[in-house]
Amino acid sequence: MSVQERKERERAARERLILATARELAEQQGWDAVTTRRLAERIEYSQPVLYSHFRGKREIIGAVALEGATEMAAALRAATSAAGGPRTRVTALARAYLDFAARNPAVYDAMFQLDGGLAFANEDTPEPLKDAFAALLESLGEVAGDGVHPGLFTEVFWAALHGLATLTRAGRLPPQDTERRTELLVDRLAIL
Amino acid sequence: MSVQERKERERAARERLILATARELAEQQGWDAVTTRRLAERIEYSQPVLYSHFRGKREIIGAVALEGATEMAAALRAATSAAGGPRTRVTALARAYLDFAARNPAVYDAMFQLDGGLAFANEDTPEPLKDAFAALLESLGEVAGDGVHPGLFTEVFWAALHGLATLTRAGRLPPQDTERRTELLVDRLAIL
């Protein structure tokens, strides 16, 4: 059975290669530049190989989105674990979120702007996405305030961060005031 | 000179027809369904005619976005003018914004999600967009709180609304709690 195992390892390695290449290409030139032909050429296989791993381009985007969700959850937890009190923690969380979005625009797009064919806000939601939301909830639940449902509060805070991230990235908001906007958001929304 | 005038009138009418058709098609089946061929067929002209009015699909999206900005500004002002105090006014504003986004998803996409080739946050920004932001500022400036720049506050509030609108529309947030989220947002962000 060792032959089978080797093949599966190689197949898994190639799948990782596809995803890493797609992500790299998307970060370099945007998702529009991630065509099946270019992607195939970069991994040095023909296009149909892509379709033996993923149903199509959408599913590739979805896979990158899941990778990103895992990383984002880790980044958020790393940022908040170093903080002392609730206030520093929430500020660190907000900064880490916006920083992740700014540093990985293509991955952020895959997660929240593009159609990756992923389910959201129901029981079919993939684990990494639920976990990323959980990472937000861990720090935000404690500053929701009395009588306010932590989940609802987290949704609102998240939406605000998402709005800041996307509008800034699209050039709708001047980038230089990001820090001041973040502070204002935390000051007002969080009950400390 | 009457011939020239008639021709210009007809040309302007056709341009309105193109935009109305594009918008209708986008609202019915999404912007992906707005192909130059389908659009040309619906207006009963050939595709190249579209390019005598607009540089390309992007510019059509941009034109729809500007139309939408004008309408949104009007909708926001209509909603806030009926309100008595600052609190009712801000709540009405938030509701009107989210309502506009929910009722005109394709137009909202054209304004904020798609690339319509429009400038933002600088002096080249088209008038309708600046005016829509001004409509937000009119009601939000008075609840920014002492020592907080009204423009910055408006940006943050707007970003939060934008996040709620897009995440809800993309199925990332359950729609039924929209009203509670709106109330929470207003309660926390606005200084009354």
Place this chain on the structure above:
DNA sequence: ATTCGATTCTAGCATTGCTAGACAATAGAG
């Protein structure tokens, strides 16, 4: 009625996502 300029259309290009069917490599049996 004819000419000439503007307008509109036909036909086509290159690119996209995706797939069918031909071809090649390889594992396992003899």
Place this chain on the structure above:
DNA sequence: CTCTATTGTCTAGCAATGCTAGAATCGAAT
């Protein structure tokens, strides 16, 4: 070591997309 059957990969192609060149047609002014 050879043959076969399965598994994997590639070549070639489809329909759809945005956009454009050049032909054809229309209409206003002479």
